[in-house]
Structure formats: C-alpha cells, structure tokens
Amino acid sequence: MTQLPIHELLAPLRKALVEQNQVILQAPTGSGKSTALPLAMLDWPEIQGRIILLEPRRVAARNIAHYLAKCRQQNVGDEVGYRVRGETKVSRKTRLEIVTEGVLTRMIQADPELSDVAVVIFDEIHERHLTTDLGLALALEVQGSLREDLKLVAMSATLQGLGLHDLMPHAASLQSQGRSFPVGVIYRAPRQYKDWLSHCERQIIELLDSTSELAQSAVAAVVALNPQSDVQTLQQGSILVFLPGQKEINQLARRLGDRFDEAVDICPLYGSLSFKAQDRALSMPSAKQRKVVLATNIAESSLTIAGVTFVVDCGLVRQASFNPKTGVTLLETKRISQASAVQRSGRAGRITEGACLRLWSKEEQGRLVQSAAPEILTSELVSMALDGAFWGVRSFSELALLTPPAPVNEQLAWELLQSLKMIDAQYKLTAHGRTAYTLGCHPRLAHMLLTAQAIPEKGQEQQRLLALACLLATLVEARGLPKLGVDISQYLTLACQAPLLLQAKKWLQKSIGVAQAKAIDFNRVVREATDTDIGMLLALAYPDRIAKQRGLHGYQLANGTGVELYERDALANQPWLVVADFQQQQGQSAGQVFLASRLEPALFEHELAELMQSHNTVGWDKSTGKFVAERQQKVGRIIVTKQKVASPSREALNQAILELVAEQGLQLLNMHADVEQLRYRVMLGRQVMPHMPWPDLSEKGLLDTLASWLLPYLGTVTSLKQLQQLNHAQNLHNLMAWDCQQELASLVPTHWTLTTGTRSKITYQSDGRALMRVKLQETFGLQESPVVAKGAVIVTLELLSPAQRPLALTSDLASFWQGPYVEVKKEMRGRYPKHLWPDDPANTQPTKFTKKRTLAGDKS
Known part of the structure; x- marks a missing residue:
C-alpha cells in the first residue's frame, strides 16, 4: 500500500485538512485514492469521528469495504463497513463507511449536522452520478450552515470541465500521479457495424490463442512501449471485455461458454449480479485458468480486477435518457466518450503492462465526444425533487449543484409530486410526502404503499x-x-x-x-x-x-x-x-x-374514481361535417366513457373550431386565392415599408393568432361548410390598421388601370414577382412595363391575342416592341386581320376594339 502514488500526498493532505475544511484532489486511476487514502485516515488522531467514503457504484462500495477490512485483518462491519441500497454492514465500532446509491443523502436528511461524522470523501466525482451531485450539494450546505468543522474531500480522476473550483473556490487543491503501466492500443473496427458482437467474439477467441496474429500484435504493441515486458505474463493474463449491457454480456457468455472448456473461466460482471458472482469476476483465476470478464461500464473505475492484461473495448455504452414529452426513459446504445475510452484502456495497465483492443477505427476515436453528459441533464428527477422538498428547497436552483438540471425535467418532477399529493401548490412538503420519504422507495411506490394502507377495508x-x-x-x-x-x-x-x-x-x-x-x-x-x-x-x-x-x-x-x-x-x-x-x-x-x-x-x-376527470368537449364529426358535443369521463388522455350533449355552449364550440384548425392547418378553411394574394401583397409591403405595423400573415403567424382574427367571425358557425364559407380575405384585411390598408392599396395594388379604361388584375407570387394578363392591343403606346412597390417590382405582362390566348411574356416592353413583336405581328396579322397590328406599337394609340370600331371612334 505504501508504494501507491497517493502515499506521497498523505502528508500535505493531512496538513490541508487541519488548516482547511475543503480539499479537491485530482488523482488518476491506480493512485490509491479509494483505498490507501481512507485507510491512512483511520490512523490520523486529528480525525475524531466517522469517515464516510461515497462511491457511485454498489459493486465498488462492497469490493473496497472487503479489501480494506482485509487489510486491517478484520471482518467487514467492524472498523470498516458499508451501506448500499438494501444491504448494510456496519456496527458501533465502524469508523470508515463506504456508502452509495443515495445513502449519503438520506444520512444527511436524517441528521443534518452529521453529528459523529468528521470527513466525507466523494470518490469518482467525475462520473457525475445524480446521487453524487445531490449528496455534494447537501454536504456543502451542511458545512456552510451547521458544521463548519466538517471536512469535505472531492476526488476525481480529472477536473476538466467539472467546475469543482467554482463550487468550492477556497478549497485546497492537490494532485497525485497515477500508478499505471504502459498500455498498447490496437484498433480493429468490424466490417459491418450491425455485426459488432460477433466481431467482438472473434477478437476474444484470437486473443486467447497466443499464436494468433492478433495476440502477437497485442504483445508487440506492449513490447514497443517497454522492451523488458514479461511476454509470458501478458499472454497468460485475464481479458476484460467492455460491453454496453447485461443482454450483450449474457449473449456473449453463452457463445464463449459453448466454445471453451474449464480452462477459460467466463465471468459476467454487472450491477444486479449476486455478490458471490461479482467476487468471482474480480478475483484472481486459478493457475490453470485464464479468465474472461464480460463487464458493463461499472468496471471503468474504482474496481481492480485481478490479473487483467488485455482489454477488449466495444466502444459502446447503454444510457438511459428521460424524454419529457412522453414521460418514458429511452434506452440508447451510444458511442462512449474519449474520457471513457481512456479509463477503459487504463484497466489493462493496473498491475503490469497491457494492451487494449478498441473495436473501432483510429479516425473514429478522434470524433468521439470529450466526456459524457452528467446524469442530472438526462435523468428523471422525481426522487431528487422529493429529496429537495424534504430538505426544504422549492427549486433546484437553491442547491449548490455542479450543473443545473434540464428545466423541463425539473418542472415535470415537481408536477408529479403534486399529483401524488406529496407537495402543495407552493412545492412545500405535505404530511403525505414526509411519510412517503421515510419509506425510502420511489415516490410513486411510496404513494402506492401509503394509499393501500388507507383503503377503507x-x-x-x-x-x-x-x-x-x-x-x-x-x-x-x-x-x-x-x-x-x-x-x-x-x-x-x-x-x-x-x-x-x-x-x-x-x-x-x-x-x-x-x-x-x-x-x-x-x-x-x-x-x-x-x-x-x-x-x-x-x-x-x-x-x-x-x-x-x-x-x-x-x-x-x-x-x-x-x-x-x-x-x-x-x-x-x-x-x-x-x-x-x-x-x-x-x-x-x-x-x-x-x-x-x-x-x-x-x-x-369506486376504488379508482379519483383518477377520473369529467370533460365537456366539442369535436368534429367527419361523417356529418358538423361539430358535436360530448361529456367524456377520462383517465389522463384515455376516454373511458362518453355521452353526447344536445346543445354545446358557443364558447365550447368556438374553442373546438380553433383547436381543429390549429391541428389540421389553414387548408381546413379552404381559403381562396384572394387570401393568398393578400398575404403576398402584405409581404411586399413589409419589405418596402418595414416600419409600418403589418400583421404577420404567414401560416405560422395565422395559426398562432387564430383567436384574434378567426374567433370574432364564428358567431353562428356550427359546421365545416359554414366555416369554409366565411370571407377570410376580408377578415384578414380587417386585421390591418386604416393607414396600413391605404398604404397597401397604393403600394401593392390589386389592379392596374390601362389607358383604355380596363382594370387589369395583378397576380402576386410567393417569390415576390407580379403578373398581369392583358390584351396586346391595350398595351400599345406603353414604353415600359408597370411597376409597383415603389419601383421594387416590375410587373411581368402576359400579352394576349384577341382570343385571350398567350402570345408573349415580358417585363421589358421596350425590348419586346423592338424584337419579338415583329414575329408576333407577322403571325397574328393573318389570323386576326380585323385587329390592329401596327408597325410602331410604342407610338400607337391603345385599343380594346377591332380596326373598324377603333377607326370609327377616331373619326367621331
């Protein structure tokens, strides 16, 4: 134990704890911070009271407690003990307790002064477990308000991106070297990602064969780092395989178990295994065996697995992410972070030189995220909210957290506690909530237990x-x-x-x-x-x-x-x-x-009647095309029973219409082209005169403001047909102030009056262009096309024959008269001889009649 790197820091750490009550210790894997440090503290006379070591994983808590008790030549529960969820091994003699799974939080809630506790050590704080973050926040508050003499030690393999110094600005800062041996890294990506588990199986089989090309490459990678490496120890060492979850571990364990006899011991390692099975995975194999440990990411830190010289890393982790929209936790298999990749490879170098086989490419390694998101950003927060309410806070912002939680997740947590009647409208803990907290289970289950106790039987x-x-x-x-x-x-x-x-x-x-x-x-x-x-x-x-x-x-x-x-x-x-x-x-x-x-x-x-809620609702009946009213009995969004209501209120009917339009979109209103034209005209008006208070007539804008422009016109509407017959163009036009209406009529007119007296309609398009269809003879004498929007838009003219057939499309009349018109004139003179086809149209009087009527009009 005295050979571990942390031993060099024991004296300065001891001095720091005498002079200050906060210490931040950066110590990599293998430094001895989880074992040698708490063991040494037991012998420091200035520490009068219990030492609490917080471990984020139950497997690590049990393992460390057994190891340290063995070092003291005692039984677990004597001087060294542990508390994990559902299991406690401590006694009156216990001075060092390794705790986890929110146990520290409950210890603080039960005794806010932590009366007989001298030091609280937070190990592996970089893993950012939710219970660790909350425990640290409560411990800091206890220290700041009730126990100035309480010592807090925050330990992490890395401090990058943690923000610990912001949370503990006056803490002493110490750094230890890690004790790790060189690790050679090899990359072997599968040809097809979907076949990664079979690929992983093949690599393990090859590593177990010391004559294989892969085994030789792994040894060569280690020897390149240290030519003095013991090749035989490497080749006979255990293999630690990182897999995303229990499902893949069991699948691979069956495959490998069918292939190898007792010479290879296949050992799963995950959180829900029995302590006996976990101990088997962690212990040294017999002299005649090689061990293959198939583990989740619980083996990344705090655990030393005896005899490991090779690590096979699939590069995947299964993460639970709470979806606030559905209230469901989504299990995703993701790529690990670069920080996790380093942690995992380091497990091959705990006892001697080793090699890590990464089942992805070297290029992909550089694309991995630096570190995983903390649990407080991705987890359901109901239990944490009950902890907070019991502590007396009404918002997580009142706690000294390393990272604030996702606001929507926090809000949903408080709302669920309200629905379970554990907090009131002000987020204050109720008597029901206080009793529920003492049960120590999830708030939902606590509510079930308490309600079952109160059922009138x-x-x-x-x-x-x-x-x-x-x-x-x-x-x-x-x-x-x-x-x-x-x-x-x-x-x-x-x-x-x-x-x-x-x-x-x-x-x-x-x-x-x-x-x-x-x-x-x-x-x-x-x-x-x-x-x-x-x-x-x-x-x-x-x-x-x-x-x-x-x-x-x-x-x-x-x-x-x-x-x-x-x-x-x-x-x-x-x-x-x-x-x-x-x-x-x-x-x-x-x-x-x-x-x-x-x-x-x-x-x-009867028994669940409280869950039922009555709703009067109006909906659209597709078969009749009318809106009908119902009285519904619902559980959440599920309709249990429903009954028709003869005469819905006008308010309910209007609300149903608005909801239907919001759900199905503006197309439900069957808006005519005049609405579209109004929207395009307002769009141009906004571009030309942006200072004017133009209404937002975009689809999103109209859907967002349905109540302001549609509701006033729903007075007698009871069917979809009536809704679609409303003059929506006029209703939208009425949204504009009088000065906007006048400016719109002037800037972006709906018609253009020609010299002949014809009011020709202008059609506006979504891209900002304008089009006007007009008989060619009525444009004689025009030197250029009309312009609108203060000259920003030149109207494109669709010139028509006497029979209203398209002849040409132009926005440059001057060029048209000098060029294309010559060909049009040649073709049209023979087809329409009664109409004018002058040689100089730019200087000819426009007309909408034949030559005979035009000449007669001139003589008169």
Whole structure:
C-alpha cells in the first residue's frame, strides 16, 4: 500500500485538512485514492469521528469495504463497513463507511449536522452520478450552515470541465500521479457495424490463442512501449471485455461458454449480479485458468480486477435518457466518450503492462465526444425533487449543484409530486410526502404503499392488500429479474424469496408495526392475490400509465404515449392494462412493456374514481361535417366513457373550431386565392415599408393568432361548410390598421388601370414577382412595363391575342416592341386581320376594339 502514488500526498493532505475544511484532489486511476487514502485516515488522531467514503457504484462500495477490512485483518462491519441500497454492514465500532446509491443523502436528511461524522470523501466525482451531485450539494450546505468543522474531500480522476473550483473556490487543491503501466492500443473496427458482437467474439477467441496474429500484435504493441515486458505474463493474463449491457454480456457468455472448456473461466460482471458472482469476476483465476470478464461500464473505475492484461473495448455504452414529452426513459446504445475510452484502456495497465483492443477505427476515436453528459441533464428527477422538498428547497436552483438540471425535467418532477399529493401548490412538503420519504422507495411506490394502507377495508383484508403492495414494490425496484413474461403476477413467488422479501417486510413493518407485520404470511398473500387487486395497486402508483388497447398489440397510456407488448405474451389481448415498467428502445416509435397487470375498468367506478376527470368537449364529426358535443369521463388522455350533449355552449364550440384548425392547418378553411394574394401583397409591403405595423400573415403567424382574427367571425358557425364559407380575405384585411390598408392599396395594388379604361388584375407570387394578363392591343403606346412597390417590382405582362390566348411574356416592353413583336405581328396579322397590328406599337394609340370600331371612334 505504501508504494501507491497517493502515499506521497498523505502528508500535505493531512496538513490541508487541519488548516482547511475543503480539499479537491485530482488523482488518476491506480493512485490509491479509494483505498490507501481512507485507510491512512483511520490512523490520523486529528480525525475524531466517522469517515464516510461515497462511491457511485454498489459493486465498488462492497469490493473496497472487503479489501480494506482485509487489510486491517478484520471482518467487514467492524472498523470498516458499508451501506448500499438494501444491504448494510456496519456496527458501533465502524469508523470508515463506504456508502452509495443515495445513502449519503438520506444520512444527511436524517441528521443534518452529521453529528459523529468528521470527513466525507466523494470518490469518482467525475462520473457525475445524480446521487453524487445531490449528496455534494447537501454536504456543502451542511458545512456552510451547521458544521463548519466538517471536512469535505472531492476526488476525481480529472477536473476538466467539472467546475469543482467554482463550487468550492477556497478549497485546497492537490494532485497525485497515477500508478499505471504502459498500455498498447490496437484498433480493429468490424466490417459491418450491425455485426459488432460477433466481431467482438472473434477478437476474444484470437486473443486467447497466443499464436494468433492478433495476440502477437497485442504483445508487440506492449513490447514497443517497454522492451523488458514479461511476454509470458501478458499472454497468460485475464481479458476484460467492455460491453454496453447485461443482454450483450449474457449473449456473449453463452457463445464463449459453448466454445471453451474449464480452462477459460467466463465471468459476467454487472450491477444486479449476486455478490458471490461479482467476487468471482474480480478475483484472481486459478493457475490453470485464464479468465474472461464480460463487464458493463461499472468496471471503468474504482474496481481492480485481478490479473487483467488485455482489454477488449466495444466502444459502446447503454444510457438511459428521460424524454419529457412522453414521460418514458429511452434506452440508447451510444458511442462512449474519449474520457471513457481512456479509463477503459487504463484497466489493462493496473498491475503490469497491457494492451487494449478498441473495436473501432483510429479516425473514429478522434470524433468521439470529450466526456459524457452528467446524469442530472438526462435523468428523471422525481426522487431528487422529493429529496429537495424534504430538505426544504422549492427549486433546484437553491442547491449548490455542479450543473443545473434540464428545466423541463425539473418542472415535470415537481408536477408529479403534486399529483401524488406529496407537495402543495407552493412545492412545500405535505404530511403525505414526509411519510412517503421515510419509506425510502420511489415516490410513486411510496404513494402506492401509503394509499393501500388507507383503503377503507378492515382488519386482515387491509393488511393483506398492503403486504401485496409491498411485494409489488420490491418487484418494480428489483434488478435482474428472470424473464417470465410481462404479467407482474408471475413474479410474485420470487418476491417471497430473499433478498426481495426482506425489503418487503421492512416496508410492511414501517407501515403497520413489527409485531403485526410478523403475523403476515406472504406466501398466502401471493396465493390469494387477484388481478383486480394488483391492477388497482399499480394504478395508484402509475395513474399516467393506465393503458387502453389500441390496435392488435398496441396500447395508449393515459399520458398519451404508445406502448407495445410482445405478440405471444399472455397480456397481449387484454383491453385494459396498467404498466409498471416500460422503456423505449432506440429506433422504436413505441415503448416496450416489461411489467404490467390487467386492469378491471369497473375499478374506475369506486376504488379508482379519483383518477377520473369529467370533460365537456366539442369535436368534429367527419361523417356529418358538423361539430358535436360530448361529456367524456377520462383517465389522463384515455376516454373511458362518453355521452353526447344536445346543445354545446358557443364558447365550447368556438374553442373546438380553433383547436381543429390549429391541428389540421389553414387548408381546413379552404381559403381562396384572394387570401393568398393578400398575404403576398402584405409581404411586399413589409419589405418596402418595414416600419409600418403589418400583421404577420404567414401560416405560422395565422395559426398562432387564430383567436384574434378567426374567433370574432364564428358567431353562428356550427359546421365545416359554414366555416369554409366565411370571407377570410376580408377578415384578414380587417386585421390591418386604416393607414396600413391605404398604404397597401397604393403600394401593392390589386389592379392596374390601362389607358383604355380596363382594370387589369395583378397576380402576386410567393417569390415576390407580379403578373398581369392583358390584351396586346391595350398595351400599345406603353414604353415600359408597370411597376409597383415603389419601383421594387416590375410587373411581368402576359400579352394576349384577341382570343385571350398567350402570345408573349415580358417585363421589358421596350425590348419586346423592338424584337419579338415583329414575329408576333407577322403571325397574328393573318389570323386576326380585323385587329390592329401596327408597325410602331410604342407610338400607337391603345385599343380594346377591332380596326373598324377603333377607326370609327377616331373619326367621331
């Protein structure tokens, strides 16, 4: 332990903690910051009190606690212990506690002074887990207002982009060197990205064969960095493979297990594995075995996997991203960041030189993002909001956070807590919310447990229902459940087994007391559980996820989101469901349901009546072309029952018309060409005289202002036909002030009066051009084409024959008279001999008659 680089910083760190209460420590992987540092602190006499080490991952927390306890030649729970969600190993003798999963936050909430705590250490803070960010914010507030003597140490492998110094400007800053050996990096991208898992399998097989070209290249890459490398140790070392998730780990484990015998130990490593299975992956293999550890990104930091000399990195990570529009968490498989790539490759150099095989190209490495977005920007924030309300804040801006959350995600979190009656309109914690927080589960599940406790049943029946709610809550929060279908009732027997049953009993004891809870037979509760009870309880937790069948295998949730079930699932044809767990996969339009229950719609009449809302609505009936009124009973956006209303109010009818137009667009109004002309004219007016208060007649502008220009004319409209018969051009014209109307008529006229007295219509186009159709004989004497918009637009003339057929198109009359007109005259003289075709049209009197009538008019 004394050989670790952090040992050189122990003296200055000890001095800094005596003089200051905040320390920022930058220490790369392998420096010993997670092990040697807290172990040394146990022997510093100036630290009077417990030391809390916050680890962002449960696997790391357990592993570090066992390692440090072993170093002290003690059992875990003596001087060194740990607390993770659902598992605690501490005692009165414990001075160093490794905690995670929001445990620190609850410790602070329970004891805001952290009475017997001397130091809180935040490890791997660069990973930016949500619970770490919140824990640091609360600890800083405790230190600033209640415990000036509390010492805070923030440790990170990198400080780039963290903003720690902005949050802790007076903190002492120390930097340690890492202890890592040279790592050779090789790039081998798959030929086809979709086949990356098979490509990964082939690379592992080659690495296990020391005679293969890849294995030789890996060794050569290491020897190039250190010619003294022990080649035999390299070739016999373990292989750590980074994969995006549990699904790919299990797939690859099966493939490799079928190929190799006991000489190769295939070890999965992910968060929901048992501690025994995790320990197997982390420990040194036997002398006759080589180990292949298939891990998620939990192996990126804080964990030392014994014997690893090769890393195979697929370059992918599965990230959960909350979508505020649908209320669903989207699981996306993404490329890792450059920071993660460095962390992963470094795992090959923890104990000796090693090599990292990256399954992407070197060019792509340079295109990776620098670092991943912190969880606070991408996560659902409901639990964090309840933490904040319990702490007494009404906005996350009141907390000293490294990064402010996405505003829409925060707003949705507060709104959900309001709907669950855990906070009031001022975001102040209610009695219901305070009790819910003490249960320590997600606010939705806490609401279910508390509501189940208050259902007006009597005696054992109510206790049975509450016990069932506790079992359901454990299943929803459980990780790594086997696949037994979507129906959550199929998993209830699993909830009666450890460790799920232990958690269910804890919740039940908090609700009805230890003595009464011990009398509950959970196996009997499972036997007597009905779909009606299960559906009702889950609907209390997930009212926005009540689902009605839509199509063959699809459903619409009460929040409007679409979800699907697998075609052969037992629940696939149920008319009503309540969905406890679903996720939207990358590239899918609908979410995939993982846990759900049947829902009996009769519950809306009694037990779930509070979820029902009555709406008087007016909609458009396509079959009749009229607007009709209904009284609807709805759960969220799902219509449960509806009844026609004879005479809707004028206000409701008007609102329905506006909503229909807003939804389907202006084309619904069947606007005529005169509306289009008005819009083009106003567009030109805006260009010529921008200072005038012209209305916005663009499609977006009109849709945004429907109430101001359409609503006043809806007085007697009850059908689509009547709506379309309104004089929309005049109504839009009336939007303009009087001076704008006058300027428009002058600047961009609708007609042009010719010398013959004819008022010829000008047609304006979307590109700003203007066109006027006129008989050629009526343009005689014109030297140039008319202009509008203060000369900005020259009117293009479509010159017509006496039979109104197009002869020519020109915006330059002078050129036309001197050129094309000569050919037109030759052709037209024979076809229309009764009309004038002069040799000098520019100096000829215009006419709209034949030669005979024109000459007669001249003589008279």
